[in-house]
Amino acid sequence: MNVLELKNVTKKFGDFIAVDQMNLFIKEGEIFGFLGSNGAGKSTTINLISSLLRLSAGDIYLLGKNIAQHRRFAKMNIGIVPQDIAIYEELSAYENVRFFAGLYGLRGTELKKHSEEALVFVGLGDKMNALPKTFSGGMKRRLNIACAIAHRPKLIIMDEPTVGIDPQSRKYILQSVRQLNEMGCTIIYTTHYMEEVEEICSRIAIVDHGKIIAEGTKEQLTNIITDTKEVWIEVKAIGSFDAEVVKQMKGVNSVRVEEHVVQIISQAEVTNLHEILHYMISQSLEIVSLKEQAPNLESVFLTLTGRNLRD
Numbered sequence: 633m634n635v636l637e638l639k640n641v642t643k644k645f646g647d648f649i650a651v652d653q654m655n656l657f658i659k660e661g662e663i664f665g666f667l668g669s670n671g672a673g674k675s676t677t678i679n680l681i682s683s684l685l686r687l688s689a690g691d692i693y694l695l696g697k698n699i700a701q702h703r704r705f706a707k708m709n710i711g712i713v714p715q716d717i718a719i720y721e722e723l724s725a726y727e728n729v730r731f732f733a734g735l736y737g738l739r740g741t742e743l744k745k746h747s748e749e750a751l752v753f754v755g756l757g758d759k760m761n762a763l764p765k766t767f768s769g770g771m772k773r774r775l776n777i778a779c780a781i782a783h784r785p786k787l788i789i790m791d792e793p794t795v796g797i798d799p800q801s802r803k804y805i806l807q808s809v810r811q812l813n814e815m816g817c818t819i820i821y822t823t824h825y826m827e828e829v830e831e832i833c834s835r836i837a838i839v840d841h842g843k844i845i846a847e848g849t850k851e852q853l854t855n856i857i858t859d860t861k862e863v864w865i866e867v868k869a870i871g872s873f874d875a876e877v878v879k880q881m882k883g884v885n886s887v888r889v890e891e892h893v894v895q896i897i898s899q900a901e902v903t904n905l906h907e908i909l910h911y912m913i914s915q916s917l918e919i920v921s922l923k924e925q926a927p928n929l930e931s932v933f934l935t936l937t938g939r940n941l942r943d
């Protein structure tokens with residue numbers, strides 16, 4: 633069954649088209665990755681699904697029901713973890729969860745019980761009465777998640793929940809996503825961290841300029857670029873290396889430099905390594921190591937859009 637379906641979803645801000653006739657379906661039990669660089673249209677799409685923004689055109693169906701006509705149903709069955717932490721610093725952790733769960737429609741003993749359980753789930757069971765202003769960034773993020781899941785929604789949408797937090801909290805959050813999924817929740821996980829998508833998502837959509845430019849499992853997406861090869865050359869110092877020179881060489885699709893590593897994606901059938909190394913040596917670069925890298929989602933994104941995910 634499709635938990636969510638987007639049909640020709642479009643959002644314009646004035647003349648600017650932020651989401652452009654997007655079609656998408658998400659099946660029950662999926663952890664669906666929504667991958668795109670800054671400004672791709674991820675948050676706008678989420679705000680449309682959560683009815684925070686009004687559609688310019690198209691329809692959104694949650695569990696088969698059009699959300700424009702079933703607002704209360706949609707509210708009770710979707711939990712949103714927003715990109716910017718939305719909690720009240722002056723209310724205790726428990727009061728925060730209770731407040732949001734109440735907005736989502738929970739009442740009475742269920743409200744109390746589920747709010748407490750959500751806090752235990754995110755590892756804040758011993759901080760129920762503490763004020764979030766005493767929390768670390770990672771703890772606030774976890775509280776943010778508790779606020780979105782206490783009403784036990786069928787669909788949980790997380791908008792870049794790991795931005796700017798410590799590695800330990802990040803690990804905890806990714807683990808919670810998996811656990812929520814095992815408990816029966818369908819999850820949409822938006823991020824511009826390719827590693828996270830590769831780690832937890834069963835299916836992925838790559839979004840660019842408000843459109844889905846590719847969609848599938850990680851394997852299906854990397855298969856798009858079987859006609860390319862990727863070489864990583866580590867140098868001692870990048871010195872006078874000019875990526876533009878290498879970009880002009882035969883068969884080269886893209887060149888990216890990150891600290892001491894030059895990453896080159898080329899057409900698989902073209903032999904150009906000799907020419908590339910010759911240029912590097914002519915620039916007196918000391919080559920430390922060289923390896924061929926299997927294509928990953930980052931290379932797919934780079935090949936399809938001509939840009940890095942985090943540019």
Ligand SMILES: Nc1ncnc2c1ncn2[C@@H]1O[C@H](COP(=O)(O)OP(=O)(O)OP(=O)(O)O)[C@@H](O)[C@H]1O
Pocket residue numbers: 645648650668669670671672673674675676677715824
């Ligand atoms: N209220 C608005 N008015 C005008 N333009 C907007 C508005 N909200 C978003 N945009 C524009 O729409 C585009 C998509 O933005 P959106 O926030 O959806 O991107 P995103 O993929 O979530 O990126 P990020 O990772 O930076 O959050 C951007 O160019 C943004 O500037």
